Amino acid sequence: MKKIIFGGILILAINQNQFAQKIKPTQSEQWFDSGLTHYENGDYKEAVAFLSKFIRKNPHNVEAYVLRNRCYRNLGKFDIVIDDATVMLNKFPKNADLYYARAYAYANVGENKLAIKDYSKAIKLNPEEANIFFNRGLAYDQIGNLHKAVEDYTRAICLQPEDPDFYFSRALAYESLKNNEPAIQDYSKALELSPGDPEVYFNRAILFAQSKLYDNACSDLQIVRDMEFEKEEAEILYESFCNK
Secondary structure, eight states, rough: EEEETTTTTEEEEEEEEHHHHHHOOHHHHHHHHHHHHHTTTHHHHHEEEEEEEEHEEEEEEEHHHHHHHHHHHHOOOOHHHHHHHHHHHOOOOOOOOHHHHHHHHHTTTTTTTHHHHHHHHHHHHHHHOOOHHHHHHHHHHHHOOOOHHHHHHHHHHOOTTTHHHHHHHHHHHHTTTTTTHHHHHHHHHHHHTTTHHHHHHHHHHHHHHHHHHHHHHHHHHHHHHHHHHHHHHHHHHHHHHHHH
16 A cells, blocks of 8 residues: 555555455345335336345345335235235334334225224334324224324324325315315415315315305316316306306
């Protein structure tokens, strides 16, 4: 090794082959990197293949398990997600991502009560993650517990107030509870954050009409008509409320 000085800065120059040997990743690390690259490119089957190789060599690496689990989720293989996460949780019982993954899979196969249990465990381990509250709210919504759903959507909004989906879902829950005023407010906030969604305009128009705010309803319905969303129903409502 020799010392080289550039502009008063001391640099240690080492043999290139020696340096390459030090930074060259192991084969299993290359498998993980390939799995991650395929995951980011949306090639989930190839990602699973590389990550499975890595896991066989590194059975205690939780990040690889979680990433492979996400691949299975994106492939729609929710039964595998559940089985895989259950095995992993025996090894890593304090990992919020694994409870979240299994909960998401349970919800997608219609097991919303089991999903709620796992979302709740994930929240205990990671109480600052808005999406866990949001998805638990969706599960409560599915079993008809709308008040609990509203609570979870509200907590998600507190943690991540710029997500329009949170407001839209809470608006739907308020609407189901016949609570039109906060529903209208949430639809309006969703449009503020994500302008131009015809479904939000359409839903808000109906609530405006129910609240006898016909000018507002007609304004929203005209936007919906221009976007050609729900054409037949929008035309019927427009004729009913706006062409008098």
